[in-house]
Amino acid sequence: MGRLRLDVGATPLASEHRRLLATALRRGDTAPEPPPGERVDASAHPPEAIARALGTWARRAVHEHASAAVFSRLLPQLMEAEAPLELQTVVLRTSMDELRHAALCAAVVERLGGEPTFDADLATTPLPEHAGCAPIERALRNVTFACCLCETVSVGLLSAEKEETTEPRIRAVVEQLASDEILHARFGWTYLALAWPALDDLQRARFVEWLRRGFARLERDMLASMPLAPPGEDRAIALAAARLGVLDAREARELLRDTLETVILPRLEEHGVSARRAWRERTSMAR
Amino acid sequence: MDEPRRTERRRRALHAARAVTISLALGVGATGCSQSHGPRGDAGAGPSDGGAVTDASLLADAGHDAALADAGPIDCSGSNWWEHEECCDLNGGFWTGHGCAIPGPFVPPDLPA
Numbered sequence: 001m002g003r004l005r006l007d008v009g010a011t012p013l014a015s016e017h018r019r020l021l022a023t024a025l026r027r028g029d030t031a032p033e034p035p036p037g038e039r040v041d042a043s044a045h046p047p048e049a050i051a052r053a054l055g056t057w058a059r060r061a062v063h064e065h066a067s068a069a070v071f072s073r074l075l076p077q078l079m080e081a082e083a084p085l086e087l088q089t090v091v092l093r094t095s096m097d098e099l100r101h102a103a104l105c106a107a108v109v110e111r112l113g114g115e116p117t118f119d120a121d122l123a124t125t126p127l128p129e130h131a132g133c134a135p136i137e138r139a140l141r142n143v144t145f146a147c148c149l150c151e152t153v154s155v156g157l158l159s160a161e162k163e164e165t166t167e168p169r170i171r172a173v174v175e176q177l178a179s180d181e182i183l184h185a186r187f188g189w190t191y192l193a194l195a196w197p198a199l200d201d202l203q204r205a206r207f208v209e210w211l212r213r214g215f216a217r218l219e220r221d222m223l224a225s226m227p228l229a230p231p232g233e234d235r236a237i238a239l240a241a242a243r244l245g246v247l248d249a250r251e252a253r254e255l256l257r258d259t260l261e262t263v264i265l266p267r268l269e270e271h272g273v274s275a276r277r278a279w280r281e282r283t284s285m286a287r
Numbered sequence: 288m289d290e291p292r293r294t295e296r297r298r299r300a301l302h303a304a305r306a307v308t309i310s311l312a313l314g315v316g317a318t319g320c321s322q323s324h325g326p327r328g329d330a331g332a333g334p335s336d337g338g339a340v341t342d343a344s345l346l347a348d349a350g351h352d353a354a355l356a357d358a359g360p361i362d363c364s365g366s367n368w369w370e371h372e373e374c375c376d377l378n379g380g381f382w383t384g385h386g387c388a389i390p391g392p393f394v395p396p397d398l399p400a
Contacts, residue, residue, distance in 0.1 A: 070394060125394045132400030145395030148308070156304035160296050178303075185307035206400060213396040221393045255297060259304045267308040 002122035004065060006106040024093070025100055032104055032176040034169050040111050040244070049240035050112055056246045057108040059225075062120045065102035069124035070146055071095035071184075074139070077127065081139040083191065090187050097180040104173045108245065111169060130210070137203050140195040141210050147188020149218050149264060154181045156259045157252055164242035174245050189267070196271050204272075211278035215260075219282065226252045 008014050021031065042050055072095040078088050106116040130138045158178035165171040199207065226249040229238060238248045247255075260279070268275035363374035375387030 128395055128397030130398055130400065137400075141398075142395050146393070150393050152304050152307060155307050156300040159303040160300040163296050163299070182303075182307050185304075189308045206398075210396070210398040213398055217396045218393065224387055227387060251293065251297075255300055258297065258301055263301060263305045263308060267305075 001119055004062060004118045004120045004122060006061060006065065006103040006116060008103075020096065021100060025096060027176065027179045030172065032169075032172040034107050034111055038111060038169065039113065040167055040170070042113055045244060046237055046240050048234075048237045049244060049246075052237070052241045053244035053246050054109060054112050054114045056241075057105050057112065058114065058118055061102050061105035061109065061116075062118055063225075064098050064105055065120075066124055068095045068098035068102070070127065071098060073127045074142060074146070077135065077139040077142060078191075080135040081195070082135070083139065084194075087187065087191055087194075090183065094180075094184050094187060097184070101177055101180065104176060108170055108173055112244070133206065134203065136195050136198055137207065140191065140199070141207065141214070143188050143191045143195075144211075145214050145218070147185055148192055148268070149188075149214065150222075151181050151185035151188060152264055153218075153222065153256055153259050155185050156255050156263070157247060160251065160255055161242075161245060161247045164247065165245045166243040167245070170245045192268075192271055196273065208274045208278050211273070211275065212281050212283045215279050215282040222256050223253065226256070228253075 008017055021033070040050075045053075071091055074091045075088055075095075078091060106118075110116040127142050128138075130141055133141075155178065158174060158181055162171065162174045162178055165174050196204070196207075228249045242248060265275045265279055361371045361373050363371065363377060370387070372382045372387070375382045
């Protein structure tokens with residue numbers, strides 16, 4: 001465990017960090033980073049909604065920060081798999097986006113009156129190597145999970161969340177996250193379209209076998225990240241939390257199901273992946 | 288949240304998700320996407336692909352990970368493991384008071400050839 005801090009330091013590279021945010025990572029005319037010291041008017045929201053939002057945005061900060069390591073670890077796998085240069089560039093941009101997201105989520109926590117540093121396990125998890133698989137199989141499996149599955153679901157969730165978020169500064173953050181996740185998901189589907197046709201029959205069969213586990217892992221982790229409200233909770237709390245960027249868990253779960261069933265599975269099938277079978281036969285395996 | 292508004296929001300969310308899956312630039316795979324996924328082609332709440340997927344477990348529980356550690360008297364390999372604080376701790380989650388929240392990142396599973 002360690003202490004995760006997400007503020008910009010005082011080294012000579014701080015200006016380069018800010019320059020990257022304003023140039024390479026820029027989307028739109030307005031930066032989502034909040035002015036220092038700005039706070040949400042807590043009296044305008046129920047305390048329970050503030051508490052829920054604080055917890056959710058804190059977890060997001062930790063999640064986004066660790067995700068930067070996942071994407072940066074995709075780079076050597078893409079290099080080994082002879083992926084085109086633009087994919088290698090974009091995967092690094094994706095990693096930088098995740099670092100920015102972590103800082104933005106921490107800024108929301110601070111804006112809500114919380115402490116923007118977090119106790120977290122700072123040891124990151126290596127990406128699977130899928131021993132015995134060809135480099136392209138290895139890269140495709142990991143890209144598929146991170147981008148075609150996770151990021152595509154995130155696009156839908158953030159899109160819905162964006163509509164409900166009325167607190168202006170928080171909405172700007174949700175919009176930034178949503179915009180960036182679109183690129184992250186597109187990256188995955190682009191690589192799938194490139195790599196899948198290059199696999200032979202055995203490699204494709206192995207991919208579908210792996211996908212059974214991938215779906216189970218996705219389902220398990222995503223549902224766990226969407227804890228349901230206590231039974232009998234006042235509906236007004238969920239509505240108020242939604243205004244602070246926290247989509248109701250039941251709606252989020254419905255959206256997860258619908259995105260899988262009506263978007264991801266059909267699209268994977270169009271690429272030639274037996275995704276419906278893998279989904280039906282998904283098997284929960286070791287974390 | 289009234290239901291029509293919620294349904295419309297979901298339709299737009301699914302449309303946004305669907306849009307990112309299109310791989311037009313490569314011209315391979317995903318054939319016919321541009322014809323079949325216009326804004327009015329979204330299905331909204333229900334599965335519309337005609338596939339066999341009818342699993343409703345996403346709304347209830349789907350946790351049945353055989354490899355999750357045992358937390359003593361509680362079976363953490365059973366469904367709804369994230370409703371138990373002990374299982375939540377074992378899986379590196381945060382206990383929210385009424386459920387487990389795993390902060391991620393979501394890491395793909397390994398499967399040797």
